[in-house]
Amino acid sequence: KNEVEQSPQNLTAQEGEFITINCSYSVGISALHWLQQHPGGGIVSLFMLSSGKKKHGRLIATINIQEKHSSLHITASHPRDSAVYICAYTPTSGTYKYIFGTGTRLKVLA
Amino acid sequence: DAGVIQSPRHEVTEMGQEVTLRCKPISGHDYLFWYRQTMMRGLELLIYFNNNVPIDDSGMPEDRFSAKMPNASFSTLKIQPSEPRDSAVYFCASNRQGPNEKLFFGSGTQLSVL
Numbered sequence: 001k002n003e004v005e006q007s008p009q010n011l012t013a014q015e016g017e018f019i020t021i022n023c024s025y026s027v028g029i030s031a032l033h034w035l036q037q038h039p040g041g042g043i044v045s046l047f048m049l050s051s052g053k054k055k056h057g058r059l060i061a062t063i064n065i066q067e068k069h070s071s072l073h074i075t076a077s078h079p080r081d082s083a084v085y086i087c088a089y090t091p092t093s094g095t096y097k098y099i100f101g102t103g104t105r106l107k108v109l110a
Numbered sequence: 111d112a113g114v115i116q117s118p119r120h121e122v123t124e125m126g127q128e129v130t131l132r133c134k135p136i137s138g139h140d141y142l143f144w145y146r147q148t149m150m151r152g153l154e155l156l157i158y159f160n161n162n163v164p165i166d167d168s169g170m171p172e173d174r175f176s177a178k179m180p181n182a183s184f185s186t187l188k189i190q191p192s193e194p195r196d197s198a199v200y201f202c203a204s205n206r207q208g209p210n211e212k213l214f215f216g217s218g219t220q221l222s223v224l
Contacts, residue, residue: 042217
């Protein structure tokens with residue numbers, strides 16, 4: 001069983017729509033990461049957060065430590081946002097292993 | 111900064127051949143990670159180094175896989191002999207301080223073992 005659950009697995013949206021991707025985990029964590037993988041394959045780290053909220057441009061990431069849940073929001077979505085979004089965490093157990101979700105495949109239509 | 115540099119971008123080889131993947135981390139980054147990505151298993155950590163020393167290689171699938179980091183600016187991941195099930199995208203990533211910091215990924219090596 002994957003220790004990180006992402007939903008939805010696939011998402012198609014129209015340009016301009018507000019998008020939310022969810023991530024749930026079941027253990028104590030040091031930090032949660034959101035990654036973006038474009039169709040060409042490259043992976044970019046979007047956010048690292050351990051509490052509260054972070055914003056970068058049209059992207060917003062939130063985390064609720066008590067509920068073990070994080071969300072990634074995209075405002076005014078654009079076709080260039082089409083990518084796979086991956087949630088990952090680093091546990092508090094001391095290992096430096098990032099535990100990855102299987103990703104949410106987003107397609108934004110013009 | 112040029113970012114994390116991996117080579118080759120694509121590698122096609124025949125079963126039984128030796129494969130060597132290369133990575134140059136960002137200068138000043140003390141941590142280097144090797145990941146493998148497949149459709150079935152997603153991203154998996156194979157091994158990571160801190161200051162050129164292998165710290166955790168528990169993700170290395172078997173003895174056919176080996177990784178080295180002879181200096182702060184170069185690492186290799188070697189598969190010998192390669193098998194079709196090794197076909198995957200192999201990513202190298204680095205950062206300054208380990209897990210509680212953003213990772214910087216290379217562009218990956220697409221490996222196909224026929």
